[in-house]
Amino acid sequence: MSQITNILVCGVGGQGVMTATEILAEAAISLAFDVKKTEVAGMSQRGGVVTSHLRFGRVVLSPQIVPGEADLLIGFESAEALRWSHMLKPGGVALVNSGRIVPPVVNLGLFDYPEDPVAKMRALGLTVHAFDATTIATDLGNIRLGNTVMLGACADHLPFPAQVLRDAVLARFGTRKPHLVEANRQAFEAGRQAVGGDALAA
Amino acid sequence: MPVTQTVPAAARMFLSGNDAVARAVWEAGTRVAAAYPGTPSTEILEVLSRYPDLHTEWSVNEKVSMEVALGASMVGARAFCAMKHVGLNVASDALMTMTVTGTEGGLVIAVADDVGMSSSQNEQDSRYWGRFAHVPVLEPADSHEAYAMTLAAFELSERLKSPVILRLTTRICHVKGVVQTGERIEIEPAGFVKDPRHWVMVPGNAKPRLPSMFVREAAARAEAEISPLNFQVDGSDRRIGFVASGPTFMHVREAFPDAPVFKLGLSCPPPLESLRRFAGTVDSVLVVEETEPLLETEMKAAGIACHGKDVLPRIGELAPDVLEPAVRRLRGEVVPEPEHVPAQQVFPRPPTMCVACPHLGVYYTLSQMRNVIISGDIGCYTLGAGHPWNALDSCISMGASMGTALGMDKGRGKVDENKKVVAVIGDSTFMHMGMQGLLDITWNRGNVTVLLLDNRAVGMTGGQDNPGTGRDIHGEETPRVDFAKLCEALGVKSERIRVVDPYELPVLFKALREETKIEEPSVIITNRPCVLIDHYQPAKSYTVIEDRCTGCGNCVEVGCPAIHVTRRDKAVKASGKEVDLSFVRIETSACTGCGLCVQPCAPEAIVHADPVQSVQSVQFVRK
Ligand code: SF4
Ligand code: SF4
Numbered sequence: 001m002s003q004i005t006n007i008l009v010c011g012v013g014g015q016g017v018m019t020a021t022e023i024l025a026e027a028a029i030s031l032a033f034d035v036k037k038t039e040v041a042g043m044s045q046r047g048g049v050v051t052s053h054l055r056f057g058r059v060v061l062s063p064q065i066v067p068g069e070a071d072l073l074i075g076f077e078s079a080e081a082l083r084w085s086h087m088l089k090p091g092g093v094a095l096v097n098s099g100r101i102v103p104p105v106v107n108l109g110l111f112d113y114p115e116d117p118v119a120k121m122r123a124l125g126l127t128v129h130a131f132d133a134t135t136i137a138t139d140l141g142n143i144r145l146g147n148t149v150m151l152g153a154c155a156d157h158l159p160f161p162a163q164v165l166r167d168a169v170l171a172r173f174g175t176r177k178p179h180l181v182e183a184n185r186q187a188f189e190a191g192r193q194a195v196g197g198d199a200l201a202a
Numbered sequence: 203m204p205v206t207q208t209v210p211a212a213a214r215m216f217l218s219g220n221d222a223v224a225r226a227v228w229e230a231g232t233r234v235a236a237a238y239p240g241t242p243s244t245e246i247l248e249v250l251s252r253y254p255d256l257h258t259e260w261s262v263n264e265k266v267s268m269e270v271a272l273g274a275s276m277v278g279a280r281a282f283c284a285m286k287h288v289g290l291n292v293a294s295d296a297l298m299t300m301t302v303t304g305t306e307g308g309l310v311i312a313v314a315d316d317v318g319m320s321s322s323q324n325e326q327d328s329r330y331w332g333r334f335a336h337v338p339v340l341e342p343a344d345s346h347e348a349y350a351m352t353l354a355a356f357e358l359s360e361r362l363k364s365p366v367i368l369r370l371t372t373r374i375c376h377v378k379g380v381v382q383t384g385e386r387i388e389i390e391p392a393g394f395v396k397d398p399r400h401w402v403m404v405p406g407n408a409k410p411r412l413p414s415m416f417v418r419e420a421a422a423r424a425e426a427e428i429s430p431l432n433f434q435v436d437g438s439d440r441r442i443g444f445v446a447s448g449p450t451f452m453h454v455r456e457a458f459p460d461a462p463v464f465k466l467g468l469s470c471p472p473p474l475e476s477l478r479r480f481a482g483t484v485d486s487v488l489v490v491e492e493t494e495p496l497l498e499t500e501m502k503a504a505g506i507a508c509h510g511k512d513v514l515p516r517i518g519e520l521a522p523d524v525l526e527p528a529v530r531r532l533r534g535e536v537v538p539e540p541e542h543v544p545a546q547q548v549f550p551r552p553p554t555m556c557v558a559c560p561h562l563g564v565y566y567t568l569s570q571m572r573n574v575i576i577s578g579d580i581g582c583y584t585l586g587a588g589h590p591w592n593a594l595d596s597c598i599s600m601g602a603s604m605g606t607a608l609g610m611d612k613g614r615g616k617v618d619e620n621k622k623v624v625a626v627i628g629d630s631t632f633m634h635m636g637m638q639g640l641l642d643i644t645w646n647r648g649n650v651t652v653l654l655l656d657n658r659a660v661g662m663t664g665g666q667d668n669p670g671t672g673r674d675i676h677g678e679e680t681p682r683v684d685f686a687k688l689c690e691a692l693g694v695k696s697e698r699i700r701v702v703d704p705y706e707l708p709v710l711f712k713a714l715r716e717e718t719k720i721e722e723p724s725v726i727i728t729n730r731p732c733v734l735i736d737h738y739q740p741a742k743s744y745t746v747i748e749d750r751c752t753g754c755g756n757c758v759e760v761g762c763p764a765i766h767v768t769r770r771d772k773a774v775k776a777s778g779k780e781v782d783l784s785f786v787r788i789e790t791s792a793c794t795g796c797g798l799c800v801q802p803c804a805p806e807a808i809v810h811a812d813p814v815q816s817v818q819s820v821q822f823v824r825k
Contacts, residue, residue: 014550025378029216036344037216038377046553046585047763062449062456063344063377064521068542083548090541103551107758107767108590109782111549124543143791 002004006056006065008090009083011076013047013124016147020074021052023151024158027168028056031160041106042127047103051084074154076147077101078130082117085124093127095195097146099134099165100149129153152191162192209253210383217381219348219374223312224249225381226352227282228232231389232256234274236267238634239663240286240323242375243314245285248666251675255386260666260675261480263600263634264289267298268311272365275309276401278391280356284312287328288599290633294331297365299403301335302411304363304418307391308356314370317492318519321662323580323599327494332367332470336415337627337665338422339470340431340650345379351467354431358468361417362425367470371492373449373519378638397511423471434480438719441533444807445477445508450490452519457522472497474504481506488532489515490520490667555585557764558740558796560657561729563704564626565591566760567711574622574718575610577635579603581628582661582732590761594626603627604639608648622718623649629656629685630668637692643723644693651717652725655704656685665735675801689725698724707801735793741795743786744812749809753783757799757808764792765799 007024011017021037033056040051053065057159064113065087073088075081075096088094096118107111118130131153137146151169155162166188173180209228217225224246227235234257237247251258257274260725263266264285272450274281285293290313297311313331316322332339342348348370355366393642399407426432439460447466448456456462464480466472481487481501487508489498498510513528514520527537555561565586568576578584578594579602596606607625614621625643627636632654643650659665667673688700698720702713710728717724731737753773757765771783788799790811800808 013553022378022552025216029380035216036377036379038373046556046582047551048553060379061452063373063379063452064523065521066521066526067545068540080551082546086543086545088542103300103549104350104761104763105552105589106549107765107784109767109770110589114548117548120546124546125809155703165459166429201546 004055004060005072006064006070006089007054007072007074008051008070008087009054009074009076010049010080012050012080013050015050015101016144017050017052017076020076020147020151023052023168023172024054024154024165026058026172027158027160027165028054030168031164034058034060036060036063040064049080049083064160072154072157074157076133076149076150078117079114082114085121087125088126089128093129093157094121094159095135095150096121096128096130097150098130099132110186119146129195133191133194136190136194140183140187140190142183145183148184148187149191149194153195155188155192156195173188178185208350208744209386212384215381215383216378217345217349218245218376218378219370220245220346220376221249222345222349222381223284223352223368224253224369225383226349227310228253228256228576229384229386230353230356231280231387232282232356233279233307233391234271235259235282235284236261236270238262238264238267238289239660239665239666240264240289240314242316242372243284243286243289243370244663244666245294245375246312247675255388258675260521260668262669264293265296267449268293268300271309271311272296272300272303272305275305275307277307277394279307280389281307281309281448282312285314286322287313287315287326288322288324289313290328290331291326292600295335297331297335300365301415302395302403302408303316303401303618304411304414305326305359305365308359309365310352310359310368311365312352312354312368312370314372314375315492317371317373319415320372323597325493326494327492328367328369329470329496330494333368333496337365337367337470338362338468338469339369341369341469342374342467343449343451343465344382347467349381349383351431358425364418364420369448371448399631401482405592416525419471419552422468423473426471427470427476427633429468429473432473432476433467435463435465440484441528443480443487444490445487445501446490447497448492450492453520453522453525454490457525466497469497469521469818470646473499474501474506477501478504478506481508488529490514490525492520493517526600548703549798552588553585554588554763555582555761556733557762558794558798559738560704560728561586561655561731562761563707563710563798564653564655564728565593566802567707567714568593568624568626569759570711571622571714574621574624577603577610577617577623577625579591579625579627579631581631582657583628583655584662586626590759593676599635601627601637601639602632604636604643604652607650607652608639608643608646611648611650612646622651624651624653624714624718626653626655628657628661629654629670630660632682632685637688638671640689640694640723640725641689641692648723649721650723651714652723654685654689654712654725654727656727656729658737659732659735661732661734665732668745685727689727694725699727700720700725701727701729702729703730705796705798741797742788743793743795744786744797744800744808745790745811746786747807747809750805751786751807752807754804755782755784755786756804757786759785760799760802762799764789
């Protein structure tokens with residue numbers, strides 16, 4: 001089943017994890033892949049844990065990624081990326097927003113937030129590209145651009161050209177929120193450059 | 203505001219199972235579709251409501267939605283209702299008679315089981331209802347099948363004159379896949395045929411109809427043996443032959459691509475003869491079903507040897523990571539250690555109430571009260587059971603807080619004599635099943651204080667409308683229930699009904715203290731809208747003046763996710779007692795200025811983000 005690409009996107013309810021996965025799915029569909037996408041457990045809309053599984057290939061059967069088989073882990077929040085590290089396959093790549101979202105249980109002093117989740121992931125032997133997507137988005141004027149920054153960062157780690165993903169991002173905003181197209185283009189590029197990618201031609 | 207009714211043309215679409223069912227219901231020419239929102243089934247009706255040419259509605263509960271569908275079927279129209287698994291328990295009374303009358307226009311009941319319990323109070327296998335009611339059950343395995351089987355279900359229903367259950371699970375409802383859709387067909391209803399012996403289920407009419415259920419069951423069984431919905435996938439590795447239904451089929455194919463599989467789409471009644479033949483072609487049979495060993499038991503009773511729950515878990519999903527090791531063990535193989543990194547222990551991140559949720563004040567207040575027993579219910583306010591409030595002592599099912607509270611009141615012994623019994627319920631839940639419980643409380647003179655949290659929405663499922671919002675599924679205006687009058691009609695004295703603002707903590711606290719003191723039924727209605735609906739108006743946000751913050755942590759106890767602890771410390775009081783201090787910051791961009799956290803802050807450290815404006819000081823009574 002090696003022709004299937006497995007992408008696990010994780011984060012916290014309200015961050016736009018589902019939308020980002022949806023856009024990745026749209027990119028894969030535009031290339032005529034068979035695609036399945038599922039969310040896993042948790043009352044995700046209320047600040048809980050969100051994971052979205054995306055699988056595409058010639059034929060996709062189960063929608064779920066088996067632990068240890070994700071090619072790519074896209075972590076919208078650093079502790080969540082650490083939580084789902086075991087989903088990565090040996091040699092897989094993690095793209096992590098180093099920003100933190102601290103839940104009430106930690107605020108109440110009932111649990112600790114891990115010291116440095118990214119360092120911990122690296123110590124486990126994982127390949128991690130970490131960058132502060134939250135700050136990049138805020139600097140571009142809107143914290144909500146964070147998921148486009150994340151998508152930009154993963155654009156060079158997909159089995160298809162980065163251009164295809166960027167088109168999917170812009171197509172979505174082009175129809176729903178045309179005034180945000182330019183901001184999203186910038187956010188996408190900023191994400192790519194944050195992990196060392198070259199600028200795409202406009 | 204009328205909805206825009208644009209229907210995407212027939213195409214290759216990327217749809218969730220819920221979207222796919224909705225699309226097929228519409229294409230099938232259905233005229234009436236009803237539901238009460240419930241995860242994971244909610245989106246079916248939400249999507250359907252945007253289609254033209256059919257009546258869609260939120261019903262007050264699942265039983266009513268099923269009755270509405272049956273009525274439409276009686277006049278010859280195709281009809282549909284949807285619910286989550288626990289909803290079918292509510293609707294079962296209608297179902298168990300509907301199975302005797304049978305149906306006219308095709309009638310499909312979509313039931314979504316929450317396998318893995320993402321957001322439900324129990325995990326139950328609705329396939330049992332098919333056996334109990336003697337109605338066929340179809341089990342799709344992905345979005346494409348959900349679409350195709352919905353269409354097939356209408357035809358089967360009309361062929362057999364029986365309701366048909368379309369059994370979904372979370373992993374169907376919320377999984378997206380590629381579906382090839384078609385166009386709507388128009389079907390003109392044949393019209394109602396007056397026939398009391400058919401439709402009036404008094405014993406004299408119902409008794410002669412009972413055998414029809416078994417005639418129908420035999421026909422369905424014959425159909426199952428030849429139905430293309432039940433098929434076999436050949437495989438070269440004949441050590442284990444799998445029998446699978448629903449999404450487990452995909453998992454089996456994924457984990458064991460070379461094994462033969464018998465897939466059941468029309469799984470009730472099961473095609474036992476076909477299964478017997480299949481068993482004869484493999485060394486052993488493993489039945490993979492979520493969640494109960496239903497097929498397994500039926501096969502064993504028919505004398506077909508098989509494995510099932512002896513090697514597979516009886517609870518939760520049977521995804522490849524569960525299947526693989528179980529099957530290896532069955533084959534007597536050693537299960538190797540995984541090569542990837544082990545799962546990491548990270549703090550839990552339970553769901554929380556929204557920033558400024560009107561329920562925050564209610565639970566904060568309840569958490570400050572001593573000597574109360576709090577009977578809870580199903581909805582966003584169930585989250586009051588979590589931190590920091592820990593303010594629920596029970597939660598059973600929709601509307602059960604009322605009856606449970608009455609039982610607690612009547613059943614309590616000496617130890618609980620001085621406690622106050624409080625029942626908490628939301629507006630929609632109250633109309634779904636709570637009203638009857640309140641009637642029982644007044645009728646039987648229960649000493650219960652009811653907190654009716656009217657946030658004008660079905661909050662938990664995403665803010666749908668109900669008779670208390672004054673809008674229907676399309677957002678169009680309808681009469682709005684007056685909760686105070688309704689409670690009065692149910693027997694609560696008018697002076698024992700209060701409407702309070704849940705953001706006014708002192709008022710709320712006082713009302714609760716007074717009403718729980720009086721030994722008769724009382725109702726406190728809170729009147730602020732859910733923050734997720736359009737009617738919610740955010741106000742100016744707040745910030746914390748660092749120098750004034752003493753670290754008392756009172757505001758953290760309110761539980762608003764916009765409040766963050768920046769630093770912890772310890773201090774020794776004059777009494778020598780050590781106290782924990784938490785210094786805070788408010789996420790200004792998230793804060794909607796509800797003012798809740800301002801009230802318990804004694805040093806007035808929380809002020810409007812705009813420094814010109816000073817805060818009104820509000821005295822909060824702490825017990
Ligand atoms: S959805 Fe509405 S009711 Fe539910 S927690 Fe949020 S604000 Fe409160
Ligand atoms: S005022 Fe306080 S409780 Fe209300 S939204 Fe802002 S931070 Fe939350």
